Amino acid sequence: MTKKFTFYPQGVCSMMIEIELDGDIIKDVVFTGGCNGNLSGISKLITGMRAEDVIERLEGTRCGMNETSCPDQLSKALRQALQA
Numbered sequence: 001m002t003k004k005f006t007f008y009p010q011g012v013c014s015m016m017i018e019i020e021l022d023g024d025i026i027k028d029v030v031f032t033g034g035c036n037g038n039l040s041g042i043s044k045l046i047t048g049m050r051a052e053d054v055i056e057r058l059e060g061t062r063c064g065m066n067e068t069s070c071p072d073q074l075s076k077a078l079r080q081a082l083q084a
Helices: 035-047 052-060 070-083
Strands: 002-007 014-022 027-032
Touching: 002 070, 014 070, 027 035, 027 052, 027 070, 035 070, 052 070
Parallel strands: none
Antiparallel strands: 002 014, 014 027
16 A cells, blocks of 8 residues: 655755655655755665665764754654554
8 A cells, every 4th residue: 555645854954755655665755955966866775665674774864963864854754654
């Protein structure tokens, strides 16, 4: 079953993350705002992966001195999407 989820990150440059899951498999991730090249690259790398595997790898990633980053926010978004 495919489901779509929208997440509004906090503390980062990206303003929105749209996720499409098929069960626990990531079908698509689209970031609005942020560093386009890096975020579109991350999206391509994680497409087809299990959401839990991506959460495990990205959770806690920091951007400079910030407590969070776009990858960390993506892990939060995926966690919420799996629970929705």
